[in-house]
Amino acid sequence: MSLLLELNDHGLYCAAGDFYIDPWQPVHRALVTHAHADHSRPGSAHYLIAEASLPVSRWRLGAEAPIETIPYHKPIEINGVRISYHPAGHIIGSAQIRVEYRGEVWVASGDYKIAPDPTCAPFEPVPCHTFITEATFGLPIYRWPEEAAVFGEVNDWWRQNQADGKASVIFAYALGKAQRVMTGIDPTIGPIFVHGAVNNMNRMVAQAGLSLPHSTYVNEAPAKTDWSQALIIAPTSARGTPWLRRFGAISTAFASGWMLVRGQRRRRSVDRGFVLSDHVDWEGLMLSVAATGAERVLVTHGNVPVVARYLREARGIEAYGLATPYGTDDDDATAEESE
Amino acid sequence: MKRFTDLYSRLDSTTKTNEKIAAMVDYFNGAPAADAAWAIYFLSGRRPKRLIQSRRLREWAAALTDIPDWLLVECHSAVGDSAETAALLLPAAAHSSDLPLHQWLETRILPLRELDDEQMKQQVLAWWATLDGMERFVLNKLLTGSFRVGVSQRLLTRALAQQSGIDEATVAHRLMGHWEPTPDFVAALLSHETTDADVSRPYPFFLAYALEETPVVLGSVEEWLVEWKWDGIRAQLVRRHGQSFLWSRGEELVSDRYPEVIAAAEALPDGTVLDGELLAWADGKVLPFAQLQRRIGRKSIGKKLLRDVPVLLLCYDLLEWQGKDVRHQSQWWRRERLAELLAAVDRPHLPLSEIVESDSWEALATIREESRDRLVEGFMLKRKSSPYRVGRRRGDWWKWKIDPYTIDAVLIYAQRGSGRRASLYSDYTFAVWDEGELVPFAKAYSGLTDAEMRRVDNFVRRNTRERFGPVRSVTPKLVFELAFENIQRSNRHKSGIAVRFPRILRWREDKQIEEADTLDTIKAMLP
Numbered sequence: 087m088s089l090l091l092e093l094n095d096h097g098l099y100c101a102a103g104d105f106y107i108d109p110w111q112p113v114h115r116a117l118v119t120h121a122h123a124d125h126s127r128p129g130s131a132h133y134l135i136a137e138a139s140l141p142v143s144r145w146r147l148g149a150e151a152p153i154e155t156i157p158y159h160k161p162i163e164i165n166g167v168r169i170s171y172h173p174a175g176h177i178i179g180s181a182q183i184r185v186e187y188r189g190e191v192w193v194a195s196g197d198y199k200i201a202p203d204p205t206c207a208p209f210e211p212v213p214c215h216t217f218i219t220e221a222t223f224g225l226p227i228y229r230w231p232e233e234a235a236v237f238g239e240v241n242d243w244w245r246q247n248q249a250d251g252k253a254s255v256i257f258a259y260a261l262g263k264a265q266r267v268m269t270g271i272d273p274t275i276g277p278i279f280v281h282g283a284v285n286n287m288n289r290m291v292a293q294a295g296l297s298l299p300h301s302t303y304v305n306e307a308p309a310k311t312d313w314s315q316a317l318i319i320a321p322t323s324a325r326g327t328p329w330l331r332r333f334g335a336i337s338t339a340f341a342s343g344w345m346l347v348r349g350q351r352r353r354r355s356v357d358r359g360f361v362l363s364d365h366v367d368w369e370g371l372m373l374s375v376a377a378t379g380a381e382r383v384l385v386t387h388g389n390v391p392v393v394a395r396y397l398r399e400a401r402g403i404e405a406y407g408l409a410t411p412y413g414t415d416d417d418d419a420t421a422e423e424s425e
Numbered sequence: 426m427k428r429f430t431d432l433y434s435r436l437d438s439t440t441k442t443n444e445k446i447a448a449m450v451d452y453f454n455g456a457p458a459a460d461a462a463w464a465i466y467f468l469s470g471r472r473p474k475r476l477i478q479s480r481r482l483r484e485w486a487a488a489l490t491d492i493p494d495w496l497l498v499e500c501h502s503a504v505g506d507s508a509e510t511a512a513l514l515l516p517a518a519a520h521s522s523d524l525p526l527h528q529w530l531e532t533r534i535l536p537l538r539e540l541d542d543e544q545m546k547q548q549v550l551a552w553w554a555t556l557d558g559m560e561r562f563v564l565n566k567l568l569t570g571s572f573r574v575g576v577s578q579r580l581l582t583r584a585l586a587q588q589s590g591i592d593e594a595t596v597a598h599r600l601m602g603h604w605e606p607t608p609d610f611v612a613a614l615l616s617h618e619t620t621d622a623d624v625s626r627p628y629p630f631f632l633a634y635a636l637e638e639t640p641v642v643l644g645s646v647e648e649w650l651v652e653w654k655w656d657g658i659r660a661q662l663v664r665r666h667g668q669s670f671l672w673s674r675g676e677e678l679v680s681d682r683y684p685e686v687i688a689a690a691e692a693l694p695d696g697t698v699l700d701g702e703l704l705a706w707a708d709g710k711v712l713p714f715a716q717l718q719r720r721i722g723r724k725s726i727g728k729k730l731l732r733d734v735p736v737l738l739l740c741y742d743l744l745e746w747q748g749k750d751v752r753h754q755s756q757w758w759r760r761e762r763l764a765e766l767l768a769a770v771d772r773p774h775l776p777l778s779e780i781v782e783s784d785s786w787e788a789l790a791t792i793r794e795e796s797r798d799r800l801v802e803g804f805m806l807k808r809k810s811s812p813y814r815v816g817r818r819r820g821d822w823w824k825w826k827i828d829p830y831t832i833d834a835v836l837i838y839a840q841r842g843s844g845r846r847a848s849l850y851s852d853y854t855f856a857v858w859d860e861g862e863l864v865p866f867a868k869a870y871s872g873l874t875d876a877e878m879r880r881v882d883n884f885v886r887r888n889t890r891e892r893f894g895p896v897r898s899v900t901p902k903l904v905f906e907l908a909f910e911n912i913q914r915s916n917r918h919k920s921g922i923a924v925r926f927p928r929i930l931r932w933r934e935d936k937q938i939e940e941a942d943t944l945d946t947i948k949a950m951l952p
Contacts, residue, residue: 225496225499225500225503226490226492226496226500226514227500227503227504227510227513227514228513229513229516231517231558346513347503347504347509347513347848348437348504348506348509348562349504349505349506349843349846349848350848351437351438352437353846353849353875355440357438357439357441358438359438389499389503392496392499395495396493396496399493400493
């Protein structure tokens with residue numbers, strides 16, 4: 087008997103509905119959970135995404151890409167298979183995709199988190215028989231601190247740098263993390279500047295209706311800008327590049343879940359690491375799985391064998407790994423990959 | 426404890442020397458002497474005898490949070506540190522307390538020794554409940570005695586000198602040897618008086634950098650004193666007030682382990698400090714380092730071992746003479762006094778290091794070719810006019826080592842590293858061909874750039890064949906050029922050989938595994 091969703095060499099395929107979820111090869115119909123590049127790849131003949139994802143997905147997939155949008159919670163049918171999108175709390179417009187066929191319900195959650203994030207709709211557990219979960223931070227050592235405490239540290243660091251005459255450069259993924267940082271910090275401390283990649287994403291996110299504190303694109307900064315008062319938000323790719331020279335003396339920081347582990351912090355050789363992730367932590371993962379009531383869990387990217395084994399042995403849930411190439415294109419997931 | 430934890434965080438969150446020094450100066454400005462004493466104690470790499478095995482800590486934390494053993498192994502392997510794994514596994518503290526560092530040590534941590542296992546566990550669990558994440562991590566580090574924070578002795582010395590206004594050399598000297606972390610010690614350390622009473626105290630070692638280019642750049646050969654570079658244990662022999670003390674470079678007192686050297690030291694006049702190399706030596710020549718290794722780490726030395734592996738101190742410098750610190754005198758002056766002194770005492774266990782005479786660098790380069798046969802690593806070059814400096818400095822002392830042996834080998838096993846390499850597959854086992862099979866012959870941990878290491882890590886994850894606990898066997902595909910210093914026969918290794926200081930020289934992406942070397946090639950290198 088074949089499963090409702092199965093992997094083939096193009097991606098996660100639903101034979102009954104003849105569509106793919108987050109395919110990594112071009113296909114005729116792609117249902118996409120969110121706009122990070124490892125989940126949202128160009129070249130497919132038709133895309134279905136959550137409404138709030140449109141501007142960023144448009145940016146990612148190209149102006150010509152045939153994109154159709156769907157509001158959260160609204161069911162539709164594709165070849166007799168019932169589909170609906172539900173907030174995943176990962177980044178703006180991110181969705182879990184619920185697939186129902188002949189009474190059997192699957193949920194492909196993409197990337198998700200349950201921690202609060204003002205830049206996107208909060209994660210909602212969706213009851214299902216089979217739940218597909220990520221496992222980026224699937225180890226019990228990962229326990230996210232309170233967001234308020236983390237932003238308190240960021241604010242303190244920024245103020246201290248101002249006092250020391252140093253520009254504050256924080257590296258964060260351009261889509262998602264950068265906007266979360268902007269909405270989390272105290273914008274009254276000083277001016278905010280952004281790298282071009284972040285600026286582009288900010289524009290897209292604003293089109294999707296999210297309001298961000300005022301920021302200036304670094305290239306449009308007035309001459310004689312006093313960088314020592316500024317917070318500069320840049321993607322990790324800007325680390326160690328000549329682009330940073332314009333700011334003079336700087337203190338650098340990295341916002342990522344990996345910053346919880348000392349070895350990871352030291353390896354990045356940034357001055358500060360702030361623990362801020364767009365992925366679910368261990369406890370959140372276990373709670374989410376329980377909340378879906380799923381009797382079967384498929385685990386993708388990250389600590390796959392660990393989470394699958396723990397669910398089997400400690401929770402008595404049928405669980406196994408699903409080999410996908412996800413987790414290669416955002417800051418959190420790339421800690422152990424190339425940068 | 427909060428103040429000390431803040432210091433730790435500041436030191437840990439920067440790689441910049443000046444910021445580390447500033448963090449220490451701030452700490453010493455604010456901390457009471459009783460706390461500062463312990464901070465100096467830990468920052469200078471000292472530690473109380475280990476109270477709790479690090480494994481126990483992570484097991485307690487796992488039990489407390491209901492985590493099965495296999496999952497604990499995974500966590501530990503991702504973090505690369507037991508104290509940190511334990512700290513991360515625990516939930517946030519219910520309430521918080523602050524006790525000064527010295528009270529933590531003196532009234533809580535050190536008395537743990539008196540407790541049995543179960544009491545110890547209850548005590549530690551109770552402490553964990555009152556500390557936040559970073560404090561808990563620092564406590565765990567103190568408990569397991571593995572406290573390292575990326576501060577060198579030199580940096581600590583500079584911070585103390587800056588904070589107190591005492592010159593660096595004096596602070597460095599006063600930090601040497603054995604002392605108790607008390608307010609009195611701090612007072613003496615930072616005192617502007619010049620009375621130094623400790624009879625056992627050694628001097629900071631002067632360390633050389635490796636010479637990476639031709640010695641011609643050093644100027645005329647006549648300005649240099651040239652000696653063989655021995656492969657032994659650097660040591661300082663202190664003779665004062667009728668007592669003798671032998672210190673290793675790690676500032677460990679090793680007098681008990683080398684009774685023949687201590688016996689010979691009786692002949693030295695009071696107020697003498699010698700710098701030299703402990704070597705296993707028999708029948709007029711040095712024995713391989715593996716022989717000396719049999720003496721290292723043994724507290725009590727049996728008669729047989731003493732007979733099989735006799736050890737002497739080959740002397741090459743004189744730091745204290747007639748009760749006076751003579752480090753400021755020139756290398757040549759010290760050498761002449763040393764030669765006179767050793768000739769006068771005439772002890773076979775205290776020989777003088779030979780000078781290699783030559784009139785040109787070219788001639789020396791030729792003589793250097795004899796190094797392997799002589800079981801030495803090349804030459805030491807010391808500027809005749811130079812003083813004996815503190816720590817590792819460029820300019821006056823150079824190691825002019827022979828090129829290492831090199832071999833192309835295949836990566837077959839990988840394991841995740843610790844510290845900065847935590848969770849990266851960075852510890853490798855390499856194999857060479859033997860009758861059509863790949864036989865493991867060396868492990869290496871260093872030599873790749875961070876970027877290369879990430880690529881190899883990625884390769885390991887995608888090419889894993891089997892897992893044995895934390896170790897993965899990988900599809901043999903990658904070839905690396907390894908370097909090593911020395912090679913010996915060994916029954917303990919499957920390959921039948923053991924190599925010293927193996928490290929990765931470069932990743933040979935241009936080579937296929939068929940082009941890797943064979944065991945026979947390596948065996949042909951055996952002396």
